[in-house]
Amino acid sequence: MPNHSEQEKDEVSFFPNVLLSEMALAIAVIGLLAVFVSLFPLRLGEKFNPANPPTVLEPEWYFMGVYQFLKTQSVQPIHGVMLMVVFGVFMVLVPFIDRSPERRPLRRPIFTALAFFAIVEFLALTIYGYLSPGQSGSFSNRNFTITFVTVNLLALVLIVVVFAVNRRIVRGAWK
Secondary structure, three states: OOOHHHHHHHOOOHHHHHHHHHHHHHHHHHHHHHHHHHHOOOOOOOOOOOOOOOOOOOOOHHHHHHHHHHHOOOOOHHHHHHHHHHHHHHHHHHHHHOOOOOOOHHHOHHHHHHHHHHHHHHHHHHHHHHHOOOOOOOOOOHHHHHHHHHHHHHHHHHHHHHHHHHHHHHHOOOO
16 A cells, blocks of 8 residues: 555646646647637628528528428428427436446447437438528438438448447457
8 A cells, every 4th residue: 555655746736737737728729729710711601681681591500400300391390399309308318327337439339329320310411401402301302312211321330330349349359
């Protein structure tokens, strides 16, 4: 058992050592952000003119997936809203549902597969929303159906890969 003086040698005091290193990192990140902002300035869109409004109104990128989901013809608005509410409540409850002490995602295949599925679906809906502004998704539209099937197959392949990797980890092939 190490004595008290050996433990004190290994510890680093928070003030000023850790605090100064964290502040130096924060200043470096802010400086890097200032460099990128000055090198690649963001251009604003056209100023809104109430006399000539745009023909297609679209949300920001972080709402585009949900917006495209709600624009799908076979989805009723109340069902889309309820699905988003259930998804939000599920995301809040995940830490209470998954009580596993394991932190590596590949050793928790169910939640990793669910996360991959949600990410792939959201990204696909976002991209499809930007590629088809102002259009509703319909399963009678061939491009929409092909995109829908392809994205779901990709999500299914990711889920199978997660479970296959987990199986190899459990058997001891990977560490």
